Amino acid sequence: MTDASRAVHEKNVTLPNGLTIHYYEWPGPGPKLVLLHPSSGYGRMWEATASALGSRCHVYALDQRGHGDSGRPDGDYSAEEYAGDLLLFFHAVGIDKAIVAGQSLGGRVGQVFAAIHPERIQGLGLVGGPHTSNFFPTRAETIKVLGAANRMLESPTEFPSLDAAYAYLKSARPRDGESTLRHRLEHNFNKTGAGVAVKYDKVRVAIGLAHMADDLRKYAARAACPVAILRGTRTAELTLAEAKEIAGCWKNAAVVDVEGDYALQMENPAGLAEALLALAARAAS
Secondary structure (H helix, E strand, O other), X not given: OOOOOOOOEEEEEEOOOOOEEEEEEEOXXXXXXXXXOOOOOOHHHHHHHHHHHHHHOEEEEEEOOOOOXXXXXXXXXXXXXXXXXXXXXXXXXXXXXXXXXXXXXXXXXXXXXXXXXXXXXXXXXXEOOOOHHHOOOOHHHHXXXXXXXXXXXXXXXXXXXXXXXXXXXXXXXXXXXXXXXXXXXXHOXXXXXXXEEEXXXXXXXHHHHHHHHOOXXXXXXXXXXXXXXXXXXXXXXXXXXXXXXXXXXOOOEEEEEEOXXXXXXXXXXXXXXXXXXXXXXXXXX
């Protein structure tokens, strides 16, 4: 069931550590679902998934630190630091337990959170799958991680017009469809006079990207909740064999293929919603 008209509530909350979190909430009577975006992403990129879920879940989607309209404090921008923010967010908005799902950065945060705060998490969804660099710490993987961080540092952040920003997005994200590019342009840029600027701090995002080289196997071994590796069927990031090998690092993980490439929340929100509902059913059983 898709509810295209489902109302979204846009809110801010200041955490005890001083960080202001901007977030989106879609109330519902079902299980609570917290959605975490990737590096240089934004909370509203999950709105089509929230609409596809309809009233079957109570959904929260955060602009994480350094992103969107949330604060940009100093810090190490590790998954551990983000997981600390997430716990404070749970306390601040009154979430006792929730299913947590995230892509890329969001998935790393969820992996740490599931290990450190098992009493708070009912299930973990890794949208697009986990990064191989966090599980196969080879020299080649580390080179890829540092390259990604360097490209972020060198990327432009201000553009003289919307058309110039769109042209950049189209060249930088050739796998994104037209609607995805337009959504990013509308919700992940601020107007600056005649031009626009990105809504993330590229230095802090680059610091976070460098943590893709961190070994997360120790956290996977500690997690007890059901885990769903939600792998896109057309992705180049994670082969089925790699996904199955990584799944063995958890006590209760399954590989679930979802039609799409990598940014499933924008490419196939209906398919992702069904996969998340299946995870919720596993968590409730």
